[in-house]
Amino acid sequence: MAQSLGQRIFETPLYPYRRSPDQKAGAPVRHKVVVVGAGPIGLAAGIDLAQQGVPVVILDENDKVSHGSRAICFAKRPLEILDRLGCGERMVEKGVTWNIGKVFFGDRKVYEFDLLPESGHKRPAFINLQQYYLEQYMVDRVRELEAAGAPIELRGRNRVEAVGVHDDHVRLEISTPEGPYNLEAEWLIACDGARSPIRSMLGLDFVGKVFEDNFLIADVVMEADFPTERWFWFDPPFNPGQSALLHKQPDNVWRIDFQIGWDIDRKEELKEENVRRRLHAMLGEDAKFDLEWLSIYTFQCRRMEKFRHGRVIFAGDAAHQVSPFGARGANSGFQDTDNLAWKLKLVIEGKAPEDLLESYDAERIFAADENILNSTRSTEFITPKSPASRLFRDAVLDLSEHFEFARPLVNAGRLSVPSIYDESPLNGPDDADLPRRTRPGAPAADAPTREGWLIDRLGNRFQILAIGTDAPEHFEEAGVDVEVVRLSPDESPEFRERWLGEAPGAVYLMRPDQHVVARWQAFDDAAMRAALRRAIGLE
Amino acid sequence: MGKLITEPNIPDPDGFYEELVGLHEGLTEAQSAAVNARLVLILANQVGDREVLSEAMEAARKAAENGIDRQEG
Known part of the structure; x- marks a missing residue:
């Protein structure tokens, strides 16, 4: 589905397979916590627990960072969480900060907005950064913790083949380049992504909605005059009837998204000459650029009914998925593990009852529903599903050029903000005179x-x-x-x-x-x- | 119905109606639909009250479902 062009950072093994003594142990070794998946969310779970002294093993079937830029937009709250995990500084140093967004309809700009970040915050509202850099920084952080003696291990090319759930532990069958072995975990955190094999192995499914549309993503390297802004097009001349998005990443890499409709030939669309034709229509016939990464994706807005299933706890895309509009995927995943790590630590230490973990479900399902609602609404605006919906969408865009009142109705993604757990069972008394x-x-x-x-x-x-x-x-x-x-x-x-x-x-x-x-x-x-x-x- | 005004509230009803129909003169069906959509949004912003807007949407939908039945407050 995705293809890469040339040798890139994401093609070098960062955590190559190494044999673990567990593989030669007679009986399966039991660990406190096993995290499945070394994407950003799995790494965050591992780092958080290890930092707090809880022993953790992270397994991944791969040994490289994210293939292609993928999640590129990181919001303030996740940056604060990543600061706590010791990765925020490098992200913000490398990342691109942006505040201005422009909205185009047809061949004209209808308006622009300024995120107008509030003063007095360490972190900006958003940065753009390729997911592979983030993962690289997180793997470096794992190494740093390891070197300092923290109880954390990252095992590449360790693929979970089967899961057995028991009352007080989980049994894992794992395959490696040197053959299979078994492991036990008191707690299993599944951060194995949208297609979560753990979820399938447990026979758990998703409720929600698949959107019948495809988006072509191109990461383009070019020296261009575009300012560091987010540009969004509705129905542009170079992609009639569809939408397009331009976002700047570090290293002169530009993320360009084309909505391309449902009924397409994926192979044809991914051919380099076809992608180049699209890009020239957008950037001009003379534009000079290299392609770093291409991918076509479709998306879902849905979640698991419950995130916690006894000793198995799901986080990130494995638990919930949203459309990419609003950057609510990875950003919400970090808030999952942020929520979970301290609770699990208290339960493992015997200071809190297992029931505390029910509040993870309550709080993060509330947040997932909020994210799904927002991203579903954005999707409806960007890709109207009925003639009436398109009629109103176009009316809003036409009005937004002339009247300020219509601009809040333009929905090209409501950018990720943290949920406030107003109804949390953990909340104590409030004093309403305080802010x-x-x-x-x-x-x-x-x-x-x-x-x-x-x-x-x-x-x-x-x-x-x-x-x-x-x-x-x-x-x-x-x-x-x-x-x-x-x-x-x-x-x-x-x-x-x-x-x-x-x-x-x-x-x-x-x-x-x-x-x-x-x-x-x-x-x-x-x-x-x-x-x-x-x-x-x-x- | 709570806050939605369902009693006559437009002075010069015949003149208003004539202007509303006149607005669409010479437009294609698609152009007409677009004008209506923009008009709905402009009026909705003028009303501003979310409750009234919900009641108005419900009234508009119901009046069509019930055919000739008029919505009586």
Whole structure:
């Protein structure tokens, strides 16, 4: 389906097969956690657990990073998560930051928008970066953790052939270039992608909708004058009746997507001369470019009914899929493992009941539904499914050129933002006088503090933020150590606005994934203990 | 029906109607449909109230389903 042109970073084995002592052990060796899939989400799961001291083995049938650029658009919240995992800095250094989007209809530009990023955040709203770079940085991070003695292992060309699910463990049959062996895992995290073999082996299926359309992706290397902007075309002269997208990546690589319809000959469409003809129609007859990667994809908007099945937990595309519009695929996957890692750690350590993992389902299914809803709506706008739908779509685009009111109706993808778990069973009390954006269930709103970015001071453990109020030196409940972080109301104007509003002081209980559990205007020992117990599934 | 105005609210009904039909004069069916779609969007923005818009959509759909039955508040 995809073809590559020339020798690329993604064609070099990054984690080649090495024999593990497990293969020669008499009885299957049992591991705490096995992650299947070394894509971005599987690597994130592994890094997160290892960083927190939970032993983890990552298996992948391949030994290379992502073939082609694939996911290219990374949003602020996932960047914050990747910062916590020690990979964010390299991504942002290498990545391309963009703020301006232009929308074209037919042969004219109907309007442009500026994402107008809010000030006072460490990370930008979005960067563009080829998935293979991200995976390379994540594999480097795995190596760094390994070298520091963290309990993490990455096994290339280890393919899971069969899964047996038991009450307290999972048995895996694995094939390698040197033959098969068996492994056991107390917990299995399946991050094995949209076509998840683990999902099929367990006979679990997806509910949702397949869209009957194909998109041709071309990664084009060229020296071009296009500014660093996202350009989206509805019904352009070079692709009549369809859509097209242009996005800049690092190294002068441009991602170009052509919607090409359902009834096509894939082989014909992927022929280099045919792709070049399309590109010349778009970029001009004189344009000079090289093709780095070509692919045709179709997509689904659907999810599993439940993400957790006993000792097997699904994350990322294996659990849910969306259309690419809005960049809600990989971006939501990082939020899955962000949500899961600390819960699994507490369960493994015996500090939290297994039931805590039910909140992974509750929170991430809520998020998946939000993503599916958004990406389904974008898909309907970009590829209208009925004459009436196209009529209104075109009416919106025509109006958007002349009237501002129509612009919010133009939907070329609603870019990924984190879900706020308003209904989470883990949430504690709220104080409605404090700002809405930092309410229980919300991810931390970054802001400058006197000791650096707030987001860099949060995560990996439960924390109490004592802002301009008293709080104890130490806090511990149910065997969980809670770090107390003291902050002044005057850290920065953004900090005050996002965390205090008009209140003189506040106390926040934060989860290890940087989400707010509960908040008050003053410290109350009994209320704090109850909130913590609830947040780890004890109440 | 809650907030949707279903009592007469347009002054000069005959004049309004004449203008509405006149708007489509000389247009092809496709052009007419496009004008109607734009008009719906412009009016919807003028109304702004999500509840009223939902009620209006429901009323429009029902009136067609029930054939000659008029929607009576």
